[in-house]
Amino acid sequence: MRASTPPDRSRTVAIWLFGVAALVLTMVIVGGATRLTGSGLSITEWRPVTGAIPPLSQAQWMEEFEKYRAIPQYQQVNRGMSMEAFQFIYWWEWGHRFLGRLVGLAFALPFAVFLFRRQIPQRLVGRCWALFALGGLQGLIGWWMVASGLSERVSVAPERLMTHLGLAFFLLAALLWTGLEAWNGPSRRPARGPWPWAALGLSVMVYLQILLGALVAGNDAGYVLTDWPLMDGRWFPEGYASAGLWTTIAHSIPAVQFNHRIGAYILCACAAVLIVACLRGREAPLGLRRMGLALGLGIFSQAALGVWTLMSATPLSLGLAHQAAAAGVLGLATGFLWIARRA
Template sequence: MAEKRKLFEEVMTDQRPRIPKGAITRARKAWRRAIRGWLVLLFALVVTMIAVGGLTRLTDSGLSITEWKPITGALPPLSEAEWQAEFEKYQQIPEFQVQNAWMTLEDFKPIYWWEWSHRQLGRVIGLVWALGFATFLIARRVPPGWNRRLLWIGALGGIQGAIGWWMVSSGLEGTMLDVASYRLAVHLGLAFVILGFIAWYVMLLGREERELLQARRERHDKLFHLGTGWMHFAFLQILFGALVAGIDAGRSYTDWPTMGGQVFPPDPFMIEPVWRNFLENPGLVQFIHRMTGYLLFLFSVMIFLRARRASNRVTSGAYTVAFIALCGQVALGIYTVISAAQLHVALTHQLLAVATFVLILRARFHAAYPLPQSVRDAR
């Protein structure tokens, strides 16, 4: 028998438990932290990828694998017969025939492992991105407006894989003993673009949306635009550095501040047609890299002096840290030349380029979204 209702009982009372608003907010923050952590992992993997790529180039290992097999290539040779087959493929390309004909199978294995590790790390990055993005998408925990951003990173990673093979294929036939330097520059440049987007997204997710909206009202427009120009200028210098690395131009002239005892390198236009000298002439390519470095340094001094007058101490400090990193990079670049681009020095130079680029990006972010400060802290 049904229980009788009381006279004044609310018939339409909602019996569902109410979730406190604070619990929803905490859950959203937790998912933002999870996505941010995933992006930090991707950031670390991309930095590692750049380092391994640099070592692959510095050890002349980039052409050791002559086929592009995104899936089946994940397995290295597992038998002596498979190793011999890979070595025979390498023996068909100009690098071996002209430069490395002395190699035996045992000499070939170390350079193969460098290139295989580079490609395998690319596969790991793609897998980490795919699994992470799918997890957040299925759980419907991607913040509003972030689907396209996270998908964009994956798309760039896919393009990077194709460009990597486009780069390698340039050294497999004809008279090339290395990959084309301009293709190497495109490959490295896109790696920095991917790294830049990831770093920017990590910084955005480190602040609440309402905090970002409030911070934009205090935006330092002048410093932000200067930071944008600084970022692009540093990126251009990184591309020139890739051209230097692509043809080993860093080892062509090891005196400083002169080049071969003079300001302008000897025979800067000896290659025909003339335009090829800007990509393939070691003296001219290194000269351009040096001159751009000097101009970047002068531009950085101007930005540093301008940032010192900023009212927000955190923003000013971010520009100062980036400027110090750039000064260190200039000094290390000079030492890299003097040391004839020794492997460990050249690799450190490349990694400091990563740090400098990210710190410039961080300074730009603080100009766009200044942290709040008390009146006492303001200048």
């Protein structure tokens, strides 16, 4: 039976949103593996429906392989690749795209049911529509990213990778936030004081640091300048500036790595201040202080993992761990901001 009016909160809806967030996190990790294994350009066409079916015969595999042989990555990087090697990278990219389709279905089908049954709190219906639209946009951006590496480049454009990964992390945070809203209901009285603004500023910094990390990944900058705290024996790297501001910010390997390092140092300094404030701020609610401590320690742990990953020249396991931990830190920042706005 359909409810006459939407509820103020729904834990069923919240569990659905948290489940979709878990799928998005899985997709982020698989996407990281796809990038680190050099698999992202193995499928050279965008077929949202028919592309869900992988090659099922030797002839179909040969057809896909021939398409890959026509792009610069094969001709300049992987010339002479065997069919077995091609199938390895193909399955990674196919798995990443399959997860994207699964995330879409996991959101769209329950969303339609919840709308029909009027189980979604009214104040969250618009947000859920926005999440649905952003999910569709993410698929388009994913193909826009892949297309940048099919004609003139041997890899995708770093700024497009940053856009694709940045939207994925934004969706993850938005799903968590909306899930918390559905689980707990509306806030009766918004919080005041410095905590909400401090939490907002820290959350924005965490997100910007993730974008800087995406530029490092897009330029394969984690494989060079692997000493720390110096960079090739220097405090400031040689060759930082390139031809133009945007080229320097997005395409200069010394610049993207140096900027990511500086962002980490700034975040760690802010995390230290946050930890001290949470330990001393007895007037703040206990839940807020605990979440702040978890966030501060998470930032320090992520920075240490980043140094380890860099000095190891970014092996697959550490690269994936670093990307997954970034999602964890963003989740903590989202939770901290959510609590701070209500505490």
